[in-house]
Amino acid sequence: MRRGAALLLLLCLSVLAAPVRAEPLRLATFNTELSRKGPGLLLRDLGRKDDQIDAVLATIVAAQADILLLQGIDWDYEGQTLAALVERLTALGLRYPEQFTSRPNAGVPSGLDLDGDGRFGEPEDAWGWGRFTGAGGMALLSRFPIERGALRDLTGMLWRDLPDHRMPTLPDGTPYPDPETAKALRLSSVNHWVVPIRLPDGSLFSVMAFHAAPPVFDGPEDRNGRRNADEILLWSHLLAGHLGTPPEPPFAVLGDANNDLTRGEGHKDALTRLLQDPHLQEPLPKDTEGQSHTALWPQTGPMRVDYILPSTDLKITASGILRSEGSRHGLIWVDISR
16 A cells, blocks of 8 residues: 555655646737727727728637737727727637737828938838837736746837948938938838747747738838848848847747738849848748638739748647738747747
8 A cells, every 4th residue: 555655655746756748839920900090090990890890809709819919900009909909809709818019100200201202200210110109019918927027129220230231322322312311211111020939848939929010112212122121131130140149949930021021023143041040040931722822902813921930949730811801911830839
């Protein structure tokens, strides 16, 4: 009897001493396209019947992601819009007790003539294109605690501080639109974040989140194309240690790169470099019909512009794309484990 009890006690102690095995983690990114044309309008619409919002929320609930990055969410100083969105999701049975957002460059007045057209105060003169401060921002939702003390917000980084940047120039080789203005330009059109999240097994998982500028709507200087490329390449420079200490694995890059390897405008070499970064792996999520495009625009056709790139130490167990009636983008999800 005593021997049997001792063996049972030893077994229990060995189970308790074993490391906690993390369950598969579902990551997702979704450009909701919920941004409105004026401040407070998205908050207003979240409080009433709106077919687009209902469709977007249904897509989010269907995904059941553990960590979810959203683009196209208008930012406000008091966080009321994000709070209203989280409240709507909670009412639908999906709880995200942890959220993070910060003011994007989108719509923030620069006070400068950033496109050199002689006019001030236009959407293209904001640090990132936008009709008002906070237009089309981002939000990160998590079921697990966000380690805010270790969070890095790179949104205010100057473009000229990126190694090997591609800042535009005038035909004579001088900085575009002029040397003084060029010194003040910010790299992020929306946001770049490194957000550490504490997983149930006690480990840290870093989310590298972004939404790059579309590489179109500019002139021969290729301002937006060059900016898009450098916004993408920021992650390769960060992982190479060129922008301070890089995050320790595990981590993943999530976001809307606004760039497709084979279709549309944009510097394809920049996207290729990120997708082939030795620190990352590239899953190819597909929808229920086996299609891998993540966005569908009438003028361009299907394009793959949204990405989840986990670190190479992680195992990818499943992935997919959920189409939405509320956005031209699909919700991209990837399941990972260690």
